[in-house]
Amino acid sequence: MPELPExxxxxxxxxxxxxxxxxxxxxxxxxxxxxxxxxxPTAVLGKAARGRRITGVSRLGKYLLVEIDGPLxxxxxxxxxxxxxxxxRHRPWAxxxxxxxxxxxxxxxxxxxxxxxxxxxxxxxGREREHAALAELGPDPIAEGIPDxxxxxxxxxxxxxxxxxxLDQRVVAGVGNIYASEVLWLARISPRxxxxxxGAEDARAVAVxxxxxxxxxxxxxxxxxxxxxxxxxEPGSNGEFLLVYGRDGTPCLRCRTTIRRQxxxxxxxxxxxxxxxx
DNA sequence: ATCACGACCTGGAGGC
DNA sequence: TGCCTCCAGGTCGTGA
Numbered sequence: 525m526p527e528l529p530e531x532x533x534x535x536x537x538x539x540x541x542x543x544x545x546x547x548x549x550x551x552x553x554x555x556x557x558x559x560x561x562x563x564x565p566t567a568v569l570g571k572a573a574r575g576r577r578i579t580g581v582s583r584l585g586k587y588l589l590v591e592i593d594g595p596l597x598x599x600x601x602x603x604x605x606x607x608x609x610x611x612x613r614h615r616p617w618a619x620x621x622x623x624x625x626x627x628x629x630x631x632x633x634x635x636x637x638x639x640x641x642x643x644x645x646x647x648x649x650g651r652e653r654e655h656a657a658l659a660e661l662g663p664d665p666i667a668e669g670i671p672d673x674x675x676x677x678x679x680x681x682x683x684x685x686x687x688x689x690x691l692d693q694r695v696v697a698g699v700g701n702i703y704a705s706e707v708l709w710l711a712r713i714s715p716r717x718x719x720x721x722x723g724a725e726d727a728r729a730v731a732v733x734x735x736x737x738x739x740x741x742x743x744x745x746x747x748x749x750x751x752x753x754x755x756x757x758e759p760g761s762n763g764e765f766l767l768v769y770g771r772d773g774t775p776c777l778r779c780r781t782t783i784r785r786q787x788x789x790x791x792x793x794x795x796x797x798x799x800x801x802x
Numbered sequence: 803a804t805c806a807c808g809a810c811c812t813g814g815a816g817g818c
Numbered sequence: 819t820g821c822c823t824c825c826a827g828g829t830c831g832t833g834a
Contacts (some may be wrong), residue, residue: 560810604812638811640811641810683805780817790807
């Protein structure tokens with residue numbers, strides 16, 4: 525579920541629900557490991573957050589950063605099925621609730637993740653990039669923008685397919701499998717094209733499409749295929765407006781050719797074989 | 803170094 | 819109803 529637009533939708537909803545200003549009174553965890561079988565660092569989270577006030581929520585690519593009035597921020601990645609929810613304390617824990625920040629206003633901030641592909645950790649504020657997960661992230665296309673020429677420079681010499689290339693978080697932070705298909709359709713680039721074969725114009729078209737696709741999705745509150753909801757439990761509506769993802773067998777919105785599905789490195793790609801020729 | 807692939811984990815959908 | 823297979827928003831480790 526969670527690519528950049530979904531994570532940004534959660535971030536905005538957390539702000540809207542006044543997470544900022546709340547004080548953490550206790551941190552509780554399920555004891556189950558998350559991504560890569562890594563244990564949730566319960567003691568470190570408690571030390572970072574207990575008794576402290578939340579001062580803001582920011583985002584880097586698909587990572588959320590809950591800032592606290594101490595030296596550490598809490599970093600959250602939603603994986604495939606993670607949700608970060610604000611709920612009243614009296615509500616029973618949903619299945620697969622793995623980390624709970626109890627707040628002084630009677631609410632909880634809860635991380636729920638059935639598949640446990642997500643992660644929760646701490647980072648030093650001001651030195652976020654020193655965390656291994658953030659160290660190599662490319663520019664955030666919304667928060668920072670993609671510099672002119674960046675994609676073309678990074679693509680030079682690459683024999684990987686262009687779709688793989690834009691999914692690489694070291695190139696650009698935030699594009700995932702849904703929006704990769706959307707971006708290539710909008711830019712009229714074939715997903716079969718090798719990244720290194722992109723011309724400067726093609727690369728620029730990809731950068732423009734990334735910006736447009738992600739902003740549009742954010743405006744719609746993100747895409748909910750199945751699991752994604754914001755901090756209040758509300759799904760996003762962008763699924764209604766997808767241009768090509770999941771539309772195999774139906775006519776291309778531009779040229780009416782039947783949309784095809786192919787699998788690249790184990791992941792579904794949707795594209796129009798006629799108008800994605802670049 | 804780069805790339806393709808399988809693994810990680812759970813649950814929902816669809817076929818029989 | 820139940821069992822089976824396939825599929826899913828992401829990343830990481832392996833081996834060629």
